[in-house]
Amino acid sequence: MQEGKLLSFVKGLATLLETHPSEEIIFSKGKKLLENLIQSYDWLSEEFCKPHPQYYQQYLLYADPLDRFSVVSFVWGPGQKTPLHNHTVWGMIGQLRGQERSADYYRQPDGSYQADQSFICEPGQVATVSPSTHDIHVVENALSDQTSISIHVYGGNIGRIERAVFDPATGSEKLFVSGYANSVTPNLWNAA
Secondary structure (H helix, E strand, C coil): CCHHHHHHHHHHHHHHHCCCCCHHHHHHHHHHHHHHHCCCCCCCCHHHCCCCCCCCEEEEEEECCCCCCEEEEEEECCCCECCCECCCCCEEEEEEECCEEEEEEEECCCCCEEEEEEEEECCCCEEEEECCCECCEEEEECCCCCCEEEEEEECCCHHHCCEEEECCCCCCEEEECCCCCCCCCCCCCCCC
């Protein structure tokens, strides 16, 4: 793993967050930092690219010690998808390899959730989520024959945040904490 590229991203985002920027600035300047990170994938170790045969994997790459943000590798096998879920914090999703389909959902007057149009995220593109605009969605691997990988950056340690999954038909919610699939995290400061 080329630790330098990920470390450079982490330093850049930490420096940006020290200014206490608005979400709009995070999504503008932070998005540029993430776009730079996902220009290539030679920096991401194969250990954090492994799909699971049944469900997507969420590998922690970095958690800020002040819980201001986390960086996570999401690995999607063919046909894998999330349930309808929220985040409760801002997020940026950068497509590293493959393609992902995402559909935002909005609560209806009867309590159910209805999908807006879905969109495909291609390599190099960055999408956002936010409780203030659109925090509830379903994401899936858009490719039926290969693995897709995205790099997610959240405004907190997403693996420790209590969130919810929703039944689209009834709107009922179930709380969960996602955790992470990896047993070790990368050493960003290892120059070897």
